[in-house]
Each structure stands twice: as structure tokens, then as C-alpha cells.
Amino acid sequence: EPEVTQTPxxxxxxxxxxxxxxxxxxxxxxxxxxxxxILGQKVEFLVSFYNNEISEKSEIFDxxxxxxxxxxxxxxxxxxxxxxxxxxxxxxxxxxxxxxxxNTGELFFGEGSRLTVL
Amino acid sequence: GQQVMQIPQYQHVQEGEDFxxxxxxxxxxxxxxxxxxxxxxxxxFLIQLVKSGEVKKQKRLTFQFGEAxxxxxxxxxxxxxxxxxxxxxxGEDGGYNKLIFGAGTRLAVHP
Numbered sequence: 001e002p003e004v005t006q007t008p009x010x011x012x013x014x015x016x017x018x019x020x021x022x023x024x025x026x027x028x029x030x031x032x033x034x035x036x037x038i039l040g041q042k043v044e045f046l047v048s049f050y051n052n053e054i055s056e057k058s059e060i061f062d063x064x065x066x067x068x069x070x071x072x073x074x075x076x077x078x079x080x081x082x083x084x085x086x087x088x089x090x091x092x093x094x095x096x097x098x099x100x101x102x103n104t105g106e107l108f109f110g111e112g113s114r115l116t117v118l
Numbered sequence: 119g120q121q122v123m124q125i126p127q128y129q130h131v132q133e134g135e136d137f138x139x140x141x142x143x144x145x146x147x148x149x150x151x152x153x154x155x156x157x158x159x160x161x162x163f164l165i166q167l168v169k170s171g172e173v174k175k176q177k178r179l180t181f182q183f184g185e186a187x188x189x190x191x192x193x194x195x196x197x198x199x200x201x202x203x204x205x206x207x208x209g210e211d212g213g214y215n216k217l218i219f220g221a222g223t224r225l226a227v228h229p
Contacts, residue, residue: 031215042222043153043161043206048215056216059119091160098215103148107208107217109160 002026004110006092012116013082021077021113023092031098032075033107034067036060036088043091049075050098082117089114120145120211124220132228137194139223141207148210150183150190151217156203161219164192164205197227 005024013019025032034046048055049067066078075094079086089112097105121144131137141150149168153161165174167183167190174181180193190207204222211218 033215033217035219043155043208043219045216045218050215055214058216095215104210104215104217106151106163106166107153107161109162112160 002028002108004092004094004108006090006110006113008113009111010114010116012118015084015117016081019079019082019086019115021079021090021092021115023075023077023110024073025075025092025094026096026108027073029094029096029108031055031095031104032067032069033093033095034077035091035093035109037091037112038088046077046090048098055098079115082115084117087115087117120209120216120218122207122209122218122220124207124223126223127221128224128226130226130228131197133199134196137197137201137225139192139205139207139225141190141192141209141220143188143209143211145188145211147187150187150207150209152181152190152192153206153208153219154203155206155222159203161206194225197225199227199229201225202227 007022032049046061047057091112092110093107123142151166152164155161171185172183178195182191204224206222208217208219
């Protein structure tokens, strides 16, 4: 069964360092997402991406964050200068459908990348 | 901005008892989805509701979407230990690929 894969599964970094989290969405999906979940808390929307552009982003997704699809398979989230409060599980997701008027279909989530900022 | 609220935060039940979690949105939703996250796992899609007043069933799970498309519920009949996890609703209000999750209801089932 197709799945979303994420690397690394766990990353420990020092405050102020740059981090890149990588995702390989399901191959025929066109819509990509990053969510984060601080331990035991809600799943927070960060950004959605389609056709090499950001579709929507949340207030959390400030200038410290960026996303990129550097090739035909990878989708990355970069945090330029990590802060302690960036410690969380970061989930990548993809969907087959999406678009205007809120018709995002089923999201397929990866296993997540746990980021620990010291 | 769009907010999706979910109650209760936690629910402890004895195996065989029923369980319900409720979801409310501050805005009218175009659709609502439900996900289950097992401890240590990632969210897994359960269902999507689109129509006003829609009711869908999956075995012991019953999902409802309110007439005004601002609230939803998930009801589990006769819970089993395999139902343990956190249940999230997630809604869209017409934004462009922006699915907002509720805070989740953590279900514990005691055998």
C-alpha cells in the first residue's frame, strides 16, 4: 500500500541551528501538507502546497519556515533558526484531491519526524 | 480565523460502554473529516462528511454532520480495547487546502 515516508524519524538540534525535514509523498498525489503536534496536544496546520506554490499557511508558519519541492519526489520543511518552542512532532501529509472551496480529500500522514531543540 | 473545538478532552470507559465525541466549528464548514491517532502513531483517516445532516456508519462507529454544517459527532457503540486512541475532527470552511484539526478526544478503554 502506498505511504508517505518521512526522514529523519528523530532529530536533536541546538537552538539557532537550521533543520530540514524531508518527506516523500504518495507518488500520484498533488497536494502536500505539513502539520505539527506538540506532545499530547492538537495537530496544528502549518502549510499546504500545490503546483510548486504555497496554497495556505497558518500564523505559525512565519519567516523562519519554508517549504520546497526540490525534485519530483521530495517535499521539505526548513526551519532556519530553531527555537525551543519548535520542539514537536512534524507530520507530512499528502492528498489526491484538493483545491478551491475546501474540498481536500483524505489526508495520508507519514509517521512523523520528532524534532527536539535543546 | 477558523476554529474547531472538540469535547470532551478525555474519556475513560469500561469495555462495552458507548463513547461520543463532539466537534463544533466557529464557521460553517464545507466538509468535516475524522481521524484516529493511536498512542505514538500518526493520524489515520476514518471518514469524510460533506452534506448537511449526513450520517455515516462504519461498523460500531456512527458519524454525524449537523444541519447547519457547524458541528459533528462520532459515536462508538460497545467500545473495545482496540478503540483506544485520540479521535480528531478536522474541518474546512472553504479555504484552499486548509484542514483545521480539533484538539482531539483521548479515549481510554478499561477491560
